[in-house]
Amino acid sequence: MFPFAPAVRVPARDRPRIEVRRPEFDVPEDAPKYFYRGEKGVTALLYALSAVFPDGERMFIEAVRANQDGASDPELRRAIGAFVAQEAQHGRVHEAYNDYAKRRGFDLEPISAGVRRRTAAMRAHLPPVVRLAATAALEHYTALMAELVLGEPAFSEGVDEAHARIWRWHAAEEAEHKAVAFDLLAEVSGSTFVRLRSYAFTSVMFPTLTALHTLHLMSRDGSLTDARAWLGLLRFLFVEPGLVPRVLPGWLDYLRPDFHPWDRDDRELLARFRAGWAAG
Numbered sequence: 318m319f320p321f322a323p324a325v326r327v328p329a330r331d332r333p334r335i336e337v338r339r340p341e342f343d344v345p346e347d348a349p350k351y352f353y354r355g356e357k358g359v360t361a362l363l364y365a366l367s368a369v370f371p372d373g374e375r376m377f378i379e380a381v382r383a384n385q386d387g388a389s390d391p392e393l394r395r396a397i398g399a400f401v402a403q404e405a406q407h408g409r410v411h412e413a414y415n416d417y418a419k420r421r422g423f424d425l426e427p428i429s430a431g432v433r434r435r436t437a438a439m440r441a442h443l444p445p446v447v448r449l450a451a452t453a454a455l456e457h458y459t460a461l462m463a464e465l466v467l468g469e470p471a472f473s474e475g476v477d478e479a480h481a482r483i484w485r486w487h488a489a490e491e492a493e494h495k496a497v498a499f500d501l502l503a504e505v506s507g508s509t510f511v512r513l514r515s516y517a518f519t520s521v522m523f524p525t526l527t528a529l530h531t532l533h534l535m536s537r538d539g540s541l542t543d544a545r546a547w548l549g550l551l552r553f554l555f556v557e558p559g560l561v562p563r564v565l566p567g568w569l570d571y572l573r574p575d576f577h578p579w580d581r582d583d584r585e586l587l588a589r590f591r592a593g594w595a596a597g
């Protein structure tokens with residue numbers, strides 16, 4: 318999948334249904350502390366992401382709701398309802414997961430408190446359409462990460478299964494609803510400038526904050542000076558599975574003026590997830 322290549326868009330009728338699941342997860346208290354293959358740095362990175370989900374996703378829900386009257390297409394209105402329901406479930410599950418992280422020595426609350434302050438500032442100072450453009454941009458990030466979580470064998474092999482199940486479920490639902498904020502933004506704004514301005518902003522903020530949050534957790538965990546933790550994290554980011562090089566083509570893809578999230582075909586990944594989910 319190359320950037321700027323002519324895309325074959327999955328037609329609306331062929332896109333997987335946005336399915337609202339209400340799962341209960343129970344991660345054992347004696348699961349490995351460093352659940353991603355024993356890697357301290359990667360575990361800190363994953364918890365750093367989980368720390369921002371509940372309040373970040375509440376901001377997404379608010380941004381979509383604040384703009385939903387602009388949706389004239391009944392199909393899009395239905396999709397918005399499913400999007401809101403899915404993100405609300407993600408918030409609920411990740412709040413419990415973040416409590417679990419605290420019991421295992423990763424206190425995520427200082428990070429979540431920072432997210433609450435920033436999203437409150439966004440609500441106070443940014444118009445609804447800009448908050449929606451930021452949501453669409455961040456949803457592209459989560460969709461790209463979902464491709465990796467669902468498609469990368471390293472996420473299924475060697476990762477503690479109770480943790481992996483939460484990450485795969487969230488990834489699958491991000492893939493299912495990846496076009497909702499984007500399609501609503503296209504209806505209420507349609508401006509490539511508005512879309513890409515927020516993308517530029519989030520492309521600086523999201524990786525920077527994620528790096529700072531990861532460093533904070535590594536520091537609290539005492540692994541900031543642990544060479545093995547760093548090697549494992551750098552390997553994860555750049556070599557195997559190589560988050561950065563794997564995500565980069567998809568990052569560039571969003572810059573195309575005619576980009577649409579379903580130019581990236583996740584149907585096979587989702588079909589595989591659904592088969593595994595149904596099997597328990």
Ligand SMILES: [Fe+2]
Nearest residue numbers: 374404407491
């Ligand atoms: Fe989510």
Ligand SMILES: [Fe+2]
Nearest residue numbers: 404456459491
């Ligand atoms: Fe989402």
